Amino acid sequence: MTASHDLIVLGAGSGGLATAFRAAQHGARVALLDPGELGGTCVHRGCVPKKALWFAAQWAQAQQFAVYVGFASEPGPLDWERFRQVRLRYIDAIDQSYARRLQSASVQLIRQAGRFVAADTIELTDGSQLQAAQIVIATGARPRTLALPGFGLGMVSDDVFALQSLPRRVAIVGGGYVAVEFAGLLQALGSKVEVLAHEHLLEGFDTELVLALRELMEAQGIRVNLHSAIQAAHRGDAGILLDDAPTGSRGPYDALLWAVGRVPNSEALELGSIGVETDERGHVLTDARQDTNVKGVHAVGDVTERKALTPVAVAAGRRLADRLFGGQPDAQLVYENIPSVVFSEPPLGMVGLTEEAAREQYGDAVTVYRSRFTPMQWALAGMQGQSLMKLVCVGRDERVLGIHALGPGAEEMLQGFAVALKLGLRKCDLDATVAIHPSSAEELVLMG
Numbered sequence: 323m324t325a326s327h328d329l330i331v332l333g334a335g336s337g338g339l340a341t342a343f344r345a346a347q348h349g350a351r352v353a354l355l356d357p358g359e360l361g362g363t364c365v366h367r368g369c370v371p372k373k374a375l376w377f378a379a380q381w382a383q384a385q386q387f388a389v390y391v392g393f394a395s396e397p398g399p400l401d402w403e404r405f406r407q408v409r410l411r412y413i414d415a416i417d418q419s420y421a422r423r424l425q426s427a428s429v430q431l432i433r434q435a436g437r438f439v440a441a442d443t444i445e446l447t448d449g450s451q452l453q454a455a456q457i458v459i460a461t462g463a464r465p466r467t468l469a470l471p472g473f474g475l476g477m478v479s480d481d482v483f484a485l486q487s488l489p490r491r492v493a494i495v496g497g498g499y500v501a502v503e504f505a506g507l508l509q510a511l512g513s514k515v516e517v518l519a520h521e522h523l524l525e526g527f528d529t530e531l532v533l534a535l536r537e538l539m540e541a542q543g544i545r546v547n548l549h550s551a552i553q554a555a556h557r558g559d560a561g562i563l564l565d566d567a568p569t570g571s572r573g574p575y576d577a578l579l580w581a582v583g584r585v586p587n588s589e590a591l592e593l594g595s596i597g598v599e600t601d602e603r604g605h606v607l608t609d610a611r612q613d614t615n616v617k618g619v620h621a622v623g624d625v626t627e628r629k630a631l632t633p634v635a636v637a638a639g640r641r642l643a644d645r646l647f648g649g650q651p652d653a654q655l656v657y658e659n660i661p662s663v664v665f666s667e668p669p670l671g672m673v674g675l676t677e678e679a680a681r682e683q684y685g686d687a688v689t690v691y692r693s694r695f696t697p698m699q700w701a702l703a704g705m706q707g708q709s710l711m712k713l714v715c716v717g718r719d720e721r722v723l724g725i726h727a728l729g730p731g732a733e734e735m736l737q738g739f740a741v742a743l744k745l746g747l748r749k750c751d752l753d754a755t756v757a758i759h760p761s762s763a764e765e766l767v768l769m770g
């Protein structure tokens with residue numbers, strides 16, 4: 323069989339689309355396979371619908387602030403179904419624009435799943451085969467399910483976007499990004515939320531900022547229980563009940579969200595048949611260049627063991643295509659200093675090292691600066707609570723290792739600071755920068 327394409331990409335999510343577009347731009351003949359919607363998790367079940375709900379939560383809060391400062395009308399509840407339709411229209415437009423762009427980039431889009439029959443050959447659902455010297459696995463991940471009694475009484479994150487009304491009493495099991503984000507936005511939209519987490523919230527984020535976020539969540543009325551270990555869910559007369567090993571029965575709740583992590587979509591690919599290595603959870607193992615152990619087979623995005631963020635999948639895919647088809651033999655993603663924001667209420671962002679990680683690596687050479695303050699808009703609106711910003715530096719020249727921000731605006735603030743950190747930012751560079759006033763961001767250049 324002669325090669326039908328130069329590149330086959332499995333999955334048209336963030337990573338697959340980015341790889342396909344960049345390879346086609348370099349002149350490669352690309353086939354892009356996906357049985358589902360264009361844009362994958364991020365567009366349909368992740369970043370985009372989540373951020374839309376997060377905006378709605380901000381607007382709900384802004385309505386309350388407005389009334390406090392003298393606007394007349396009392397805020398009403400969100401028409402949940404109307405907003406779902408508005409979101410779907412927005413998402414459809416993204417999907418359609420991808421379809422148009424793929425066509426104009428001459429990427430062959432095939433709306434079928436693929437699986438390996440040889441290292442250079444993919445079989446489609448209809449039994450036909452495609453061949454290419456380079457194949458990229460970008461099949462993403464899906465919500466993890468747990469084998470415990472009553473699991474089916476709950477939802478996973480995908481299901482929240484399909485809800486037709488706002489649930490009243492909600493239990494969220496888990497303490498990661500998804501748990502914290504949905505807790506914040508559902509509470510702000512009118513639910514009464516309880517978070518049931520194992521030991522930590524937001525592992526990997528700076529402990530001090532996570533603690534400050536937890537206090538703010540609790541001040542909003544969210545109940546946060548750490549050290550919880552849910553063993554079963556039941557349907558009781560008044561709602562869903564949970565068996566929690568340390569404390570006994572919890573509930574009743576009207577809705578239950580399992581936010582206990584994600585599993586890679588790798589098992590249907592028949593990777594074993596061609597010898598591609600995976601870890602014990604099914605992530606495709608790659609080296610720093612996104613190459614698997616099998617020549618010509620690569621992987622990007624959530625199906626790998628790397629940080630599961632859209633911009634990471636996109637950047638890895640683009641660099642890979644630049645290396646394979648763009649004459650850039652050294653192109654690869656540097657996985658250090660990747661900025662990330664949790665769209666909690668308020669948002670929490672970080673780039674670089676946490677204080678704990680920096681101290682572990684550099685010991686006493688670490689210096690920390692922090693600023694805790696009440697943001698102006700909160701003070702005006704009579705809201706208690708404080709933002710927290712933190713710089714983690716090292717050495718005599720105080721090179722900045724980490725920047726952390728919790729508070730309104732953190733989600734937009736950190737992108738520019740991430741560029742500076744990448745360029746070798748020192749504390750004295752921040753001191754030498756004139757502030758923008760009045761703002762929250764100015765705290766990062768005014769720390770004494």
Ligand SMILES: Cc1cc2nc3c(=O)[nH]c(=O)nc-3n(C[C@H](O)[C@H](O)[C@H](O)COP(=O)(O)OP(=O)(O)OC[C@H]3O[C@@H](n4cnc5c(N)ncnc54)[C@H](O)[C@@H]3O)c2cc1C
Nearest residue numbers: 333335336337358362363364368436462623624630631632
């Ligand atoms: C609720 C939620 C909120 C999130 N919010 C953010 C955020 O705010 N910011 C952020 O950066 N990240 C966020 N993420 C993470 C982000 O969505 C993922 O990191 C990103 O979508 C991963 O892209 P991907 O291309 O690896 O996989 P996906 O986007 O999951 O795409 C994989 C595609 O592969 C297809 N596929 C599967 N099997 C096959 C097969 N055999 N053949 C062909 N195609 C196949 C699937 O249909 C799918 O379309 C969020 C995730 C969730 C769940």
Ligand SMILES: NC(=O)c1ccc[n+]([C@@H]2O[C@H](COP(=O)([O-])OP(=O)(O)OC[C@H]3O[C@@H](n4cnc5c(N)ncnc54)[C@H](O)[C@@H]3O)[C@@H](O)[C@H]2O)c1
Nearest residue numbers: 496497498499500501520581582583584630631663664665
């Ligand atoms: N804003 C963003 O960028 C954003 C938003 C959402 C998701 N994401 C990405 O998607 C990934 C997946 O998010 P996630 O929240 O699903 O996973 P996660 O890995 O961030 O968190 C999983 C949580 O589930 C808990 N957990 C695991 N098993 C459990 C059990 N049996 N009982 C109770 N708790 C259990 C873990 O302790 C952890 O707190 C994130 O790591 C992130 O990379 C990013």
